[in-house]
Amino acid sequence: MSCRKRCKREIFKFAQYMFRLVTGTLNTDSVEDELEQSAVRHRPEGLEQLEAQTRFSRKELQILYRGFKNECPSGVVNEETFKDIYSQFFPQGDASTYAHFLFNAFDTDHNGSVSFEDFVMGLSILLRGTIQEKLNWAFNLYDINKDGFITKEEMLDIMKAIYDMMGKCTYPVLKEETPHQHVEIFFQKMDKNKDGVVTIDEFIDCCQNDDNIMRSMHLFENVI
Amino acid sequence: MASGVAAWLPFARAAAIGWMPVANCPMPVAPRDNSKRQDELIVLNVSGRRFQTWRTTLDRYPDTLLGSSEKEFFYNEETREYFFDRDPDAFRSILNFYRTGKLHYPRYECISAYDEELAFFGIIPEIIGDCCYEEYKDRKRENAERLQDDQEENKDLKLPNMTCRETMWRAFENPHTSTMALVFYYVTGFFIAISVITNVVETVPCGATASQKDVPCGERYTVAFFCMDTACVMIFTVEYLMRLFAAPSRYRFMRSVMSIIDVVAILPYYIGLVMTDNEDVSGAFVTLRVFRVFRIFKFSRHSQGLRILGYTLKSCASELGFLLFSLTMAIIIFATVMFYAEKGSSSSKFTSIPASFWYTIVTMTTLGYGDMVPKTIAGKIFGSICSLSGVLVIALPVPVIVSNFSRIYHQNQRADKRRAQKKARLARIRIAKTGSTNAFLQSKRSGLLDELLELTGTEADEQKLSKSVSLLESQHYHLLHCLEKTTAHEFVDEQMYEQNSLETALQSGPSRSPSPSSSHGDSASTCCGCRARRKGTALPDPHPNPNPLPLPGPQPPHHHYHHPQQGPLQELSAIHIQCGDPASHKTSRSILNQKAEDGSRINCRRGQVTTAIISLPSPPTLDGDGLHGPPHQRRPPPPPGPTQGPPPSIQTTSSSSHIVKVSAL
Numbered sequence: 098m099s100c101r102k103r104c105k106r107e108i109f110k111f112a113q114y115m116f117r118l119v120t121g122t123l124n125t126d127s128v129e130d131e132l133e134q135s136a137v138r139h140r141p142e143g144l145e146q147l148e149a150q151t152r153f154s155r156k157e158l159q160i161l162y163r164g165f166k167n168e169c170p171s172g173v174v175n176e177e178t179f180k181d182i183y184s185q186f187f188p189q190g191d192a193s194t195y196a197h198f199l200f201n202a203f204d205t206d207h208n209g210s211v212s213f214e215d216f217v218m219g220l221s222i223l224l225r226g227t228i229q230e231k232l233n234w235a236f237n238l239y240d241i242n243k244d245g246f247i248t249k250e251e252m253l254d255i256m257k258a259i260y261d262m263m264g265k266c267t268y269p270v271l272k273e274e275t276p277h278q279h280v281e282i283f284f285q286k287m288d289k290n291k292d293g294v295v296t297i298d299e300f301i302d303c304c305q306n307d308d309n310i311m312r313s314m315h316l317f318e319n320v321i
Numbered sequence: 322m323a324s325g326v327a328a329w330l331p332f333a334r335a336a337a338i339g340w341m342p343v344a345n346c347p348m349p350v351a352p353r354d355n356s357k358r359q360d361e362l363i364v365l366n367v368s369g370r371r372f373q374t375w376r377t378t379l380d381r382y383p384d385t386l387l388g389s390s391e392k393e394f395f396y397n398e399e400t401r402e403y404f405f406d407r408d409p410d411a412f413r414s415i416l417n418f419y420r421t422g423k424l425h426y427p428r429y430e431c432i433s434a435y436d437e438e439l440a441f442f443g444i445i446p447e448i449i450g451d452c453c454y455e456e457y458k459d460r461k462r463e464n465a466e467r468l469q470d471d472q473e474e475n476k477d478l479k480l481p482n483m484t485c486r487e488t489m490w491r492a493f494e495n496p497h498t499s500t501m502a503l504v505f506y507y508v509t510g511f512f513i514a515i516s517v518i519t520n521v522v523e524t525v526p527c528g529a530t531a532s533q534k535d536v537p538c539g540e541r542y543t544v545a546f547f548c549m550d551t552a553c554v555m556i557f558t559v560e561y562l563m564r565l566f567a568a569p570s571r572y573r574f575m576r577s578v579m580s581i582i583d584v585v586a587i588l589p590y591y592i593g594l595v596m597t598d599n600e601d602v603s604g605a606f607v608t609l610r611v612f613r614v615f616r617i618f619k620f621s622r623h624s625q626g627l628r629i630l631g632y633t634l635k636s637c638a639s640e641l642g643f644l645l646f647s648l649t650m651a652i653i654i655f656a657t658v659m660f661y662a663e664k665g666s667s668s669s670k671f672t673s674i675p676a677s678f679w680y681t682i683v684t685m686t687t688l689g690y691g692d693m694v695p696k697t698i699a700g701k702i703f704g705s706i707c708s709l710s711g712v713l714v715i716a717l718p719v720p721v722i723v724s725n726f727s728r729i730y731h732q733n734q735r736a737d738k739r740r741a742q743k744k745a746r747l748a749r750i751r752i753a754k755t756g757s758t759n760a761f762l763q764s765k766r767s768g769l770l771d772e773l774l775e776l777t778g779t780e781a782d783e784q785k786l787s788k789s790v791s792l793l794e795s796q797h798y799h800l801l802h803c804l805e806k807t808t809a810h811e812f813v814d815e816q817m818y819e820q821n822s823l824e825t826a827l828q829s830g831p832s833r834s835p836s837p838s839s840s841h842g843d844s845a846s847t848c849c850g851c852r853a854r855r856k857g858t859a860l861p862d863p864h865p866n867p868n869p870l871p872l873p874g875p876q877p878p879h880h881h882y883h884h885p886q887q888g889p890l891q892e893l894s895a896i897h898i899q900c901g902d903p904a905s906h907k908t909s910r911s912i913l914n915q916k917a918e919d920g921s922r923i924n925c926r927r928g929q930v931t932t933a934i935i936s937l938p939s940p941p942t943l944d945g946d947g948l949h950g951p952p953h954q955r956r957p958p959p960p961p962g963p964t965q966g967p968p969p970s971i972q973t974t975s976s977s978s979h980i981v982k983v984s985a986l
Contacts, residue, residue: 223335313348
């Protein structure tokens, strides 16, 4: 903007200010403030549809929804709330970074909020899905930019987020390089062709060959 | 972990799958949820209003009543619900706490009622949400203050064993406790006034003498004023020393403001006494007299308004400080400006900045003496700005001070009102108590009457007098009766008590009733036939009978209610039976005595029987002196009493109103 125009605008604003000062209307709310953000309200799809799309029974969906709606009466979770809720489970450390990644993993349509459908779909995969689906989900979580490759930096972010949740008071004491070391181990295991990234196939292959991981995938099956 | 997010735990556990691929070690085994209960609805019936919720909702807070097994105590098998006999309105907030995890305090609810509900349901008030916490705390504090005020007034009741010192202190602090205190209060107040007036009048010029100009009264009537001053100071000194003696904590008393004022008020006099002959310091002595004006502050003990003012100023210290600070700032600014503005003009009074301070202060407080006036135009402009801003700066903190004063003043008013109301409230409570006592007495009388009438055979009166008494009342009365029997005393109403006490006071030995007293009425049945014991000796009549009976056994002399040196008063119970025929009254005594001997009954068909029941304060005194009326069975001796059933003298006296008093048993 040119100098003159800017000067003119400033002078106009000043004149307006003096006018308001004289007439005593300086503090009135401007019109823009009136337009509040309309509260986000969301109603999930019907029970039947959800029942069809997920592997939960009707009763389970009811229980899930009641808990969900209790915490988030508006029907959607935004990232802040999500972080808050998740942090309550890990009081010693800082769970916000990991919660951020989790949020992105659940928010499949990337609109900044997790609705009940997203929530329940994610849970359906995690709790009732096949191994393939679960591993797919995990890969999605690690792949921060969703480009199909897990780079070392992405993995390092995830690892740091996980270690952050532990907090300070651990035994043995957490050192600065622990996440790095862990990432190295991971890449050694997963990156078969040593190209510095892990693809989905490498990931799934590797995990299926690992007994530990296979066993742990079944761990949370009876959560609901 | 907040129980509210317990619903999200399954999610968090599911999301833990994200850690699996990066983990190097095997995971621990997950806990099994064997008791997989379907979520069920439970019904909470609170005084008829049914609330329903999931069981898991209540299980969120296991350390409360509803969340633990404690609620099983309230389970009603037939209706299969949990019944609580509590306020359903307050229960709403409590149940909402389980549902939302936040406890709210509803404004319409009384704070103590709410606290009680919380305590019942095992919820600590500290978890009230932020939105309602402030309100809750404010109300709680207000309530505590109110109760504290009441308690403080209770302390004013006279304690029986107070030392002289404590009595004095109480008298000083609260002049309404006794007449002496009141006298003292007024005397000191009078002398304070005198002293202050003297100080003032001392300086008034009174009557010029021929040669000299006007002389102040103080110098004219030196002796008179000196005497007045001495008198006042003596009174003040005595008062101070007495207060010092009576104070529970002398050190604290000496540090208190009032005592410092006292000391400052009387000290100049003593200093003056010491230093009268020394010429050099007499000037300083004269200045010391200024401190005599502090005597006026002694009035604050006498005036509550002054105390409130002082208290207000103390509590508004921060506002006053701000006022002072802002004024100082403004004064300095304007003084500087005026000084430089007026520097140019000749013969200006604004010689220096400190000199301009005076002008600034006078202008800002809108006094405007006019001794310093700006002459230049710039000076005048700045002078006007100065006066305008002065108004603002001073006006700002004043409303705060005023509102503080008003709040404290109203608080005091409220305290006074509460005190006045308290008297009325206590009176009401007392009336209620006496009402219930009277009901008890009434029932006793009617019980006696019933029995009497039973004995005498009249039916008509019985119906008239018998009152229907509920089961609860009858049980209560039975209890009181048991107490009476236990203590071997009886309840009596106030009138009788007063009467009896008067009569005891009036009685002194010699007047004797002519009727002999016959004792040993073992077999005599009384008009209240089934009573086994004789309770008391009745003598509330104008012919007090002394006790001619030689009471066998060791009898403490104070038994005899006739004796003037008697200690505790006996209160007597008597049944006054109005006999219909006046003729019988002459013979009543003898007849009754005889009857006492053979144990016949009173023949009293008509008339009213009134019972007055009197209790005897000391157990051994039961036996009787003036029993009149039909003989009573001998009262079994009270267990500790040394007196072994000395048979009372059974005497009958009839009053002029044809009332034969029969002592109740």
